[in-house]
Amino acid sequence: MVRVDGGGGAGSLIQIRGLDKTYRRGGEEIHVLQGLNLDVDKGEFVAFMGPSGSGKTTLLNLLSGLDVPSRGSIVVAGDEITHMSGNKLTEWRARHVGFIFQMYNLIPVLTAFQNVELPLLLTKLSKSERRKHVETAMAVVGLADRMDHYPRQLSGGQEQRVAIARAIVADPTFLMCDEPTGDLDRKSADDILNILTRLSKEYAKTILMVTHDPMAAERAQATLHLNKGVLVEGVAAAAGSHV
Amino acid sequence: MKYMPLIIANLFRKKLRTALTIGSFAVALFLFGLLVVVRGAFSQGVDVAGADRLDVINKVSIIQPLPYAYRDQILRIPGVKAITFDEWFGGVYQDEKNFFPQFAVDPDNQRVVYPEFAIPEDQWKAFLQDREGAIVGSGTAKRFGWKIGDRIPIKGAIYPGNWEFNIRGIYQGAKDNDDLTQFWFQYKYLDERRQFGKGLIGWYIVKLNSPDDATHVQKAIDQMFANSPYETKTETEKALASDFAKQFGNIELLIVSVGAVVFFTLLLVTGNTMAIAVRERIGELAVLKAVGFSDRFVMFLVLGESLLIAAVGGLLGLGICKLFTLGGDPTHGFLPFFYLPYPAIVLGIVIAFAVGILAGILPATGAMRLRVVDALRRV
Numbered sequence: 001m002v003r004v005d006g007g008g009g010a011g012s013l014i015q016i017r018g019l020d021k022t023y024r025r026g027g028e029e030i031h032v033l034q035g036l037n038l039d040v041d042k043g044e045f046v047a048f049m050g051p052s053g054s055g056k057t058t059l060l061n062l063l064s065g066l067d068v069p070s071r072g073s074i075v076v077a078g079d080e081i082t083h084m085s086g087n088k089l090t091e092w093r094a095r096h097v098g099f100i101f102q103m104y105n106l107i108p109v110l111t112a113f114q115n116v117e118l119p120l121l122l123t124k125l126s127k128s129e130r131r132k133h134v135e136t137a138m139a140v141v142g143l144a145d146r147m148d149h150y151p152r153q154l155s156g157g158q159e160q161r162v163a164i165a166r167a168i169v170a171d172p173t174f175l176m177c178d179e180p181t182g183d184l185d186r187k188s189a190d191d192i193l194n195i196l197t198r199l200s201k202e203y204a205k206t207i208l209m210v211t212h213d214p215m216a217a218e219r220a221q222a223t224l225h226l227n228k229g230v231l232v233e234g235v236a237a238a239a240g241s242h243v
Numbered sequence: 244m245k246y247m248p249l250i251i252a253n254l255f256r257k258k259l260r261t262a263l264t265i266g267s268f269a270v271a272l273f274l275f276g277l278l279v280v281v282r283g284a285f286s287q288g289v290d291v292a293g294a295d296r297l298d299v300i301n302k303v304s305i306i307q308p309l310p311y312a313y314r315d316q317i318l319r320i321p322g323v324k325a326i327t328f329d330e331w332f333g334g335v336y337q338d339e340k341n342f343f344p345q346f347a348v349d350p351d352n353q354r355v356v357y358p359e360f361a362i363p364e365d366q367w368k369a370f371l372q373d374r375e376g377a378i379v380g381s382g383t384a385k386r387f388g389w390k391i392g393d394r395i396p397i398k399g400a401i402y403p404g405n406w407e408f409n410i411r412g413i414y415q416g417a418k419d420n421d422d423l424t425q426f427w428f429q430y431k432y433l434d435e436r437r438q439f440g441k442g443l444i445g446w447y448i449v450k451l452n453s454p455d456d457a458t459h460v461q462k463a464i465d466q467m468f469a470n471s472p473y474e475t476k477t478e479t480e481k482a483l484a485s486d487f488a489k490q491f492g493n494i495e496l497l498i499v500s501v502g503a504v505v506f507f508t509l510l511l512v513t514g515n516t517m518a519i520a521v522r523e524r525i526g527e528l529a530v531l532k533a534v535g536f537s538d539r540f541v542m543f544l545v546l547g548e549s550l551l552i553a554a555v556g557g558l559l560g561l562g563i564c565k566l567f568t569l570g571g572d573p574t575h576g577f578l579p580f581f582y583l584p585y586p587a588i589v590l591g592i593v594i595a596f597a598v599g600i601l602a603g604i605l606p607a608t609g610a611m612r613l614r615v616v617d618a619l620r621r622v
Contacts, residue, residue, distance in 0.1 A: 094535025105530045109252040
C-alpha cells in the first residue's frame with residue numbers, strides 16, 4: 001500500500017514524514033519539496049510523475065541517501081537515514097539501494113559481467129560466489145550470453161538491462177529508477193518495463209520510478225504526482241488517500 | 244587485489260595517453276639513471292678509494308714525475324706498511340679511439356697495496372717471470388677479445404716506438420664498481436727501453452698500517468722532500484680522487500639541477516593527465532559512489548592509477564638504463580665506473596612513486612570530494 005497522508009503504519013518499508021528540501025540560489029530560497037509524507041510497503045511498484053523541476057529526482061536522491069533533506073525524516077526498513085554520516089550513508093546505500101539511471105551509466109572499460117559485479121566487490125563474497133550472483137542477475141534480465149560484452153557492443157536496451165542486473169545483483173531493499181526508459185525506443189522501453197514488472201511481481205522487489213512516460217507509469221501499481229514540491233495522489237486513486 | 248581489474252581497465256581507457264604518460268616516466272627515469280651513472284663515473288673513484296692509502300704526487304702537477312729514489316725513504320717513515328708506484332704510459336692500441344689506461348707498475352708491491360684486484364696466483368707468477376708480461380682488467384680483455392698468451396702491440400705516445408706485451412693475467416674486481424679497464428706492465432721494461440725520464444716514476448701509493456696514521460705520514464712525506472727539486476704533495480686517495488673529479492666542474496649541481504627540472508616537468512605532465520582522466524569520467528565516479536563505494540575508495544582508485552603509471556614507467560626507464568650500463572663504458576675508457584648501482588634503482592623507484600603520488604593527489608582529492616548529486620546532474 002502507498003499513502004501520502006502520513007497515516008501509514010510502522011510496518012511500511014519506507015516512511016517519509018514532513019520532508020522539506022530547500023535550495024539557496026543567489027539570495028533566493030527555492031522550496032523543492034514541502035512537508036512531504038509518504039508510506040510505501042514492501043513489494044510496491046511506485047511511479048512518480050510531474051513536470052520538470054517539480055522535485056521528482058530530488059525526492060529520489062533523498063530517498064536513496066544521495067542528498068540530505070532540509071527538514072523531516074526518512075525511515076527505510078527501520079533505518080532513519082536523515083541523520084546518518086556520509087560514510088554510514090554510503091554503506092547503507094550499498095546494502096539497500098539499487099540504482100537504475102536514464103543514461104545507464106555503465107563503466108565503458110568494464111565488461112557487462114564486471115559492471116554487474118561492481119556492487120559485489122563491496123561484500124565479503126568469494127570470487128566464485130560473486131560469479132554465481134552475477135550469472136543469476138544476468139539471467140534474470142535475459143543477457144546471460146552477453147556477459148563478456150563491453151557496453152559499446154550492446155544496444156541501448158541491452159545496456160539498460162545490464163544496469164538493472166547491476167542494481168539487483170546485491171539484492172537491495174529497493175530499486176531506484178530515474179527515467180529508466182527515457183533514452184530508449186518504445187520496444188526497448190517495453191522490455192525494460194517488463195523486467196521491472198517481473199521484479200516487482202515475481203521477486204517482490206520494491207521499485208520507485210521517476211518517469212515522464214505515462215505508459216511507463218501505467219505499469220506501476222501506484223502513480224504519485226509531484227507538483228511544486230507537493231506530492232499528490234495519482235489520477236487512478238484521486239478520490240481517496242489510498243492509492 | 245579484487246579492485247586491480249578496475250584500475251587496469253581505467254588505464255586502458257585511452258591507450259595512447261597512458262602509453263605516452265608511461266613513456267614520460269620511462270624517459271625521465273632513464274635520464275635519472277643515466278645522471279646517477281655519470282655522477283658515479285666522476286666520483287666513484289672517491290667512493291672506492293682506500294681509506295688506508297695515500298697518494299704522493301709531484302707538488303707542481305700529477306703529470307710531473309718523482310724520483311724512484313724516494314721509495315725507500317718513504318718506506319722508512321713510521322706508519323707506512325708498504326709502498327708501490329705507477330707511471331702513466333699513454334699508448335695507443337690500433338686506433339686512438341681504443342683508449343684504456345695503461346700503467347707501468349711495481350710488480351713487487353702492486354698486489355700488496357691493491358688487494359681488491361683478484362689475479363690467480365699462477366697468472367701473477369707468469370707475469371713476474373716475463374719482462375714483457377702484462378696484466379689486464381677483465382673489462383678491457385672482453386672489449387678487445389684478448390686472452391692469456393696474446394701478444395699486444397701498443398704504440399707509445401709519450402715514449403715513442405712500438406711496444407709489445409704478452410698478456411699473462413686477467414684481473415677481476417672484488418666489487419661491481421671496481422675499475423676493470425686497466426692495463427699493467429712491468430716498470431723495469433719501460434725504464435730500460437725509454438729514452439728519457441730514466442729513474443723517475445709517476446706517483447707513489449703508500450699503504451698505511453692504519454687510517455689513523457694518515458695525517459702524520461702525509462706531513463712527514465711532504466716535509467721530507469720540501470725544498471728539493473721534486474717537492475711532493477701527499478693526499479689521501481679519497482682526497483686526490485675528489486680533486487680529480489672537481490676538475491670537471493660541479494657535476495653534482497649540474498645533475499641535481501637537470502634532475503629537478505626533469506621531475507618537475509614530469510609532475511606537471513602526469514598531474515595534467517590525471518586531472519583530465521578524472522574530469523572525463525566524473526559521472527562514472529559518481530556512479531561508483533552511488534552504488535556504495537566510499538569517498539576514500541574513489542580517492543585511492545585515482546591514486547592507484549597514478550601510482551601504477553609511475554611504477555610501470557619508472558621500472559621501464561630504470562630497466563632500460565640498467566641494460567644500457569651493462570654494456571659497459573660507452574666512452575671506452577673515459578668513464579671506467581659506468582655502473583648503475585642498486586641503491587640508485589631503489590631511489591629511482593621511490594622518486595617515481597613520489598611523483599606518482601604528487602601528480603595524483605589533487606585529482607584524487609577532487610574525486611573524493613565529488614558530490615554524487617552534482618556529478619549525476621552533469622551526466
